[in-house]
Amino acid sequence: MKFLRSGFNRSHETSEIPAAARRPITAYDVARAAGVSQSAVSRAFSPGTSISKRTLSKVEKAARELGYRPNAIARMLSTSRSQLVGVVIPPLNNPFYPALLEALSAAFGRSGYRLLLFTSQAQQSFDPLLSEVLSSRVDGLVMVAAAISSSFADECKQSGLPVVLLNRKTDSRDVSSVVGASRVGAETIAKFLHAGGHRRYAFIAGSESSTSRDREAAFKRYLIKHDLKLHARVDGNYSFEQTGVVMRQLLSMKQRPDAIFCVNDHTALSAINVARVEYGLELGRELSIVGVDDSEMAGWPVFDLTTYGQPIALMAEHVVETMLMQLDGKLDFTEVIVPGELVVRGSARIPKWGVSGPPERRIWTPNK
Amino acid sequence: MKFLRSGFNRSHETSEIPAAARRPITAYDVARAAGVSQSAVSRAFSPGTSISKRTLSKVEKAARELGYRPNAIARMLSTSRSQLVGVVIPPLNNPFYPALLEALSAAFGRSGYRLLLFTSQAQQSFDPLLSEVLSSRVDGLVMVAAAISSSFADECKQSGLPVVLLNRKTDSRDVSSVVGASRVGAETIAKFLHAGGHRRYAFIAGSESSTSRDREAAFKRYLIKHDLKLHARVDGNYSFEQTGVVMRQLLSMKQRPDAIFCVNDHTALSAINVARVEYGLELGRELSIVGVDDSEMAGWPVFDLTTYGQPIALMAEHVVETMLMQLDGKLDFTEVIVPGELVVRGSARIPKWGVSGPPERRIWTPNK
């Protein structure tokens, strides 16, 4: 491990007090400078409190001159509200998660909350995390695509910590969740593929997730209802590599599927890689692949993926709304299901009917 | 905006006190239960303090029974160290940034720091952010790929807040930075393309960034030194769409370039999209494209991008190290340049010499 480094050590002849050592400005300093009490300073920086314009401007002037900034930590301790929301998020290599994270940051930011990041290793126990989360005194916790153990949920409930699951439901009906419309989405995709006249349907799952189970179940239900059957079912485990492996299995069958529903875009993109590059298949003609998320890359020409879009910004808004209601104690828990749209591109054969919308974003809507 | 919601309002007949209203357990409660003083409890939870085993176990027992967790906020106020690092990060649609973020989270986590997220809009002033950052009392600040104004830097310095720039240098030599080896990387790429026997070199830049400027300058310098010239130079502005636009310009020239150096992978992937899908070019034969980052997608078969890899984990480590040294006051600032490797794949013609390494990760090393 070699690298270049250049720099200077802190000078030893500190004639003037180094900035870092200077005592930080507190509300008392401002109060003294402005000739008012510390309470007045506090009120000047707390919107909605009783303070005269004259005092306010005196305080503001003094604060500006001294470079005063309220100490958020002290405020937290005093109000016992941290204005922080913990976010437990899985590895970010699936670009859906960064997108969600960004949307969450924006949405919570608008309500005056900041995000404290807890990155989680896949398949790892949350117990050590739990402890940190509860210690950190966040006002709420958003768990993205993560299962929550009942003991974890209990402990959060006990300590009064609002929890909202995002993109994943829980078994117990004790925890709020915001999810995309997996059932409706999968059904729409099934209809779409059916309308496209496909024969052999396959599903590439993601292990151990309510989302994957829901999508698979709804997909199967539609197929059964229409006297079709699931030709093949494999598990890509939400991993690019593993999906590649199982995709090769699918495409090496004597009777290969002609319609593959992937549990999400990331999985679908891996499937496209294999189909195009390794098997030289022309998507939309020889093989149809559909995903879920409508992540940014789905729209890239090389992929041109037909996918059921999840309205990320809207989902984030619902998370915030749910969280705030729980913080206000107006709500114990709730379950929000956000519907999306089937965005039609070139990776799957397009039915003769049901397509609408402008060329750059065509939508497929059954029965309407 | 329609969605489904189900849930229950909080019951009004609260016979027992709701969990959220119950007073949280403090160190005093534990002290009383364990028959010791509050200081003892504090010491029990502070590693490296003087406490006997007997007292420690008594406290631990009581704490476990009461479900006590130290209040991090109070600890912050008391120690005036938040164990929080602010991270200012640009929009995450370029997957390099989520990867960096994750690496930072892991690296800082190992040193007991958590990340507080500040997402920044591209091209937006940081002034409002600055205020929030300083108020939030983070112990340090990492700015990813973001320029820092001198006034911002001054204010941070004045308040003693250590700042480390990641993937971007600053003009003033007052702020620490950790960057990939742009100069060496660009030079290596130039050599690589030169050795591959290309004729017409082009560069797709990213506006307004030291990184882009450095890479372009080093690329040009090499070309000039070897009596070659830059056939074309366009600006993709780090945007997928804009890169598409300028890429079309490049490929529509009477004399189109045969070697394109893209400022980063994200830009390169967009370029590949246009070259492959719109112009049907076979990369590595008719046209060579090279990027920088070695992001995950670069390795995807559909892209198969030759790229100068940036060792993300290592860069994150250096950020942490730099930050910790500044926190300890052992260092004013430093500049770390982390070298990478040119990962050879199929998007650019491969020279006859200099390639080594296993098939799954071939490296090109000049002059060795």
Next chain:
DNA sequence: TCCTGCGTTGCATGCGCATGCAAAAATTGC
């Protein structure tokens, strides 16, 4: 036995701000 020294403990205080309460000032109504 007494003293020294070390390891452990509790006491008291401070971190910086928010806020209930009462006093003071400003405003209103008559």
Next chain:
DNA sequence: GCAATTTTTGCATGCGCATGCAACGCAGGA
């Protein structure tokens, strides 16, 4: 102009933990 309000202000205190200091206990040496 004066009393009744209403608004503004300051005082005092608390949020929960860390920590300097002094007191304490215990072991070893003289």
